[in-house]
Amino acid sequence: MKAPRPAHVTPSSVAELASVVAAGLQVEKTSLTPDARVVTGATLRAQDVRPGDLFAALPGARAHGADFADQAAAAGAVALLTDEEGSRRAVAAGVALPTLVHPDPRAAIGPAAARVYGDPSKLLRVLGITGTSGKTTTCYLIDGGLRAAGVSTGLVGTVETRVAGERLNSAFTTPEAPDLQALFALMVERGVGHVSMEVSSHALSLGRVGGTEFAVGGFTNLSQDHLDFHRDLEDYFAAKARLFDGRARHEVVCVDGGWGARLVTPDTITVATGADAEASWSVRDARALPTGEQTFVALGPDGVRLDLRIRLPGPFNIANALLAAACLHADGIPADAIAAGLSAVDVPGRMERVVEGQPFVAMVDYSHKPGAVAAVLDAARAQTEGRVLVVLGCGGERDTGKRPAMGEEAARRADLLVVTDDNPRGEDPTSIRSAMLTGALAVPRAQRGEIVEIGDRRAAITEAVARARPGDILVVAGKGHETGQHVGEIVLPFSDRDVLAEAVRARETEENR
Structure with missing residues (x-):
C-alpha cells in the first residue's frame, strides 16, 4: 500500500528544487529543459513512483537506489536526486532524466520534498517528541490536550497515524521524508492545524524530518536502546539532540536524568518531577489512586498551576504528562483544555x-x-x-x-x-x-x-x-x-x-x- 498523498499539488520545476537543496544539476540526453520538467511528488522507493515524481536514489548498505532508476523512469519519474555514484549508474543504465547531484542526497530529500508539497509544516504547528521511552504516551497526551482545545489534529507515531480523526497504520515511528511531507500536505488539505509526532533517533539520523519546522520539540529521557544502529549511547544521544539544534521554536526538556540536562540552554523550558528539582515545570502532591489513575499539581512559569488527573499509572507517566502539559502551554493551549484533554487519554498498548x-x-x-x-x-x-x-x-x-x-x-x-x-x-x-x-x-x-x-x-x-x-x-x-x-x-x-x-x-x- 502506497503512502497517502494530498489530492492537489502545485508543480515545482526541477531547477527550483536544485536551488532549494543547493544541488548540482545534470541533464543527460533529454529533450526537455529542467524548467519544463514539473515535479508533483517525491519518493525514495522505485516501486512507489507515480507520474511526475522526483525519485531520490539513495546509496544503501546492500544496493544503490540508482540501480532502480530505470524502473522509476518507466513509472513516470521526471527527475532524480542522487550522489555522484548514483548519477554515473543512472547514465550507464541509459536513464535520461534531469538529475540533482548532492553529496548527501538523504539529507537533501527532506527539504526537496517539503518544497514539492508546498512546505506544509510551515502551515501547521508540529509538536515533536523524542527520547527513548514515553514518546508515544506523550504524543497521545498532547493530542488529547489539542483536541480538548477544539483543534483539528494529526498524530504521527509508532501505533498509528491519524489525520483529522481518520486512522492510518504506521510503518515507521517517523515516516521517510517524502512520505512525511506528503502526509503533512494531506493534513493541511484536510484542515488539520496541529500535529503531535514521535521523532525517532533513526528519523533524526537519516534525515526523515529534514524540511520540517517544529513549533515545539520535547525530550523525555534516554536509556539503552537501538545500539544495533548507533555506535554507543553517546552516538544515540547525539541523534536525539538534533531535534534541539534550532529547528524547534520552543524546546521543552525533561531534566530528571543527566542526558536531558545536557540539552538545556538559557531559552529551554525545563521539566522535572523530583521534589527538590529546579525547573520551569515541577510536580507537587502526586497521588496514585486505587483505580490506577494519578493526580498531581503541575506548577509552571509565571505562576501557572494545573490540577491534573491522568488515567495512566506509574511515576514515569507523571513525567510524560508534565512534559505534555509544558509543550501544550508553550504552544499557547489554555490551561483548562490541557487539564481536560490529559484526563481523557488512554494509550494503546501502554499499561x-x-x-x-x-x-x-x-x-x-x-x-x-x-x-x-x-x-x-x-x-x-x-x-x-x-x-x-x-x-x-x-x-x-x-x-x-x-x-x-x-x-x-x-x-x-x-x-x-x-x-x-x-x-x-x-x-x-x-x-x-x-x-x-x-x-x-x-x-x-x-x-x-x-x-x-x-x-x-x-x-x-x-x-x-x-x-x-x-x-x-x-x-x-x-x-x-x-x-x-x-x-x-x-x-x-x-x-x-x-x-x-x-x-x-x-x-x-x-x-x-
Whole structure:
C-alpha cells in the first residue's frame, strides 16, 4: 500500500528544487529543459513512483537506489536526486532524466520534498517528541490536550497515524521524508492545524524530518536502546539532540536524568518531577489512586498551576504528562483544555488493562528496553499488595546487549518471570531467551522471584494467567499494541491484548463451571 498523498499539488520545476537543496544539476540526453520538467511528488522507493515524481536514489548498505532508476523512469519519474555514484549508474543504465547531484542526497530529500508539497509544516504547528521511552504516551497526551482545545489534529507515531480523526497504520515511528511531507500536505488539505509526532533517533539520523519546522520539540529521557544502529549511547544521544539544534521554536526538556540536562540552554523550558528539582515545570502532591489513575499539581512559569488527573499509572507517566502539559502551554493551549484533554487519554498498548471480570489486574505494555521494563514493573509493584507477574521476551536482529539487562531488571522486580519469544525474526529464539536468562539468573536467588522459560508466547501468557492469584498484577510486556509476531520471513497474526483476554476468559469459564 502506497503512502497517502494530498489530492492537489502545485508543480515545482526541477531547477527550483536544485536551488532549494543547493544541488548540482545534470541533464543527460533529454529533450526537455529542467524548467519544463514539473515535479508533483517525491519518493525514495522505485516501486512507489507515480507520474511526475522526483525519485531520490539513495546509496544503501546492500544496493544503490540508482540501480532502480530505470524502473522509476518507466513509472513516470521526471527527475532524480542522487550522489555522484548514483548519477554515473543512472547514465550507464541509459536513464535520461534531469538529475540533482548532492553529496548527501538523504539529507537533501527532506527539504526537496517539503518544497514539492508546498512546505506544509510551515502551515501547521508540529509538536515533536523524542527520547527513548514515553514518546508515544506523550504524543497521545498532547493530542488529547489539542483536541480538548477544539483543534483539528494529526498524530504521527509508532501505533498509528491519524489525520483529522481518520486512522492510518504506521510503518515507521517517523515516516521517510517524502512520505512525511506528503502526509503533512494531506493534513493541511484536510484542515488539520496541529500535529503531535514521535521523532525517532533513526528519523533524526537519516534525515526523515529534514524540511520540517517544529513549533515545539520535547525530550523525555534516554536509556539503552537501538545500539544495533548507533555506535554507543553517546552516538544515540547525539541523534536525539538534533531535534534541539534550532529547528524547534520552543524546546521543552525533561531534566530528571543527566542526558536531558545536557540539552538545556538559557531559552529551554525545563521539566522535572523530583521534589527538590529546579525547573520551569515541577510536580507537587502526586497521588496514585486505587483505580490506577494519578493526580498531581503541575506548577509552571509565571505562576501557572494545573490540577491534573491522568488515567495512566506509574511515576514515569507523571513525567510524560508534565512534559505534555509544558509543550501544550508553550504552544499557547489554555490551561483548562490541557487539564481536560490529559484526563481523557488512554494509550494503546501502554499499561493497557485487559478486563474480563478476573480478580487480578492484567495489562499489556510496549516496554522493550531495560529501563522501561524496570519502570513498568516498579509501577505495577506500587499498585498492589499482591504479587507481580511478567511475561517478557526480546526481539531478534535488534540490540543484543540489552537482552541480559532486560532479564535482570525483570527478575529483580517480579515474583514470577516467564521468559518467552517476542519477535525472533531471523534469529534462533532459543539463543535470545538464553541471553535473557543469563541476566535473570545472575541475580542472587534471594533477590529474585521464580523464573520460567516457555518459548511459545501464547502458552507463556496462558501459564502466567493460570498462576495469577486475586490481587496480583500480571504484565505482558514487549509488544504492546502490535498485532503480529515476526518469525523468520513471515509475520504471524498475534496480539498480546487478544491472547491475554482469551486466556483470562478461558480461566474464568473454567473456574465458574
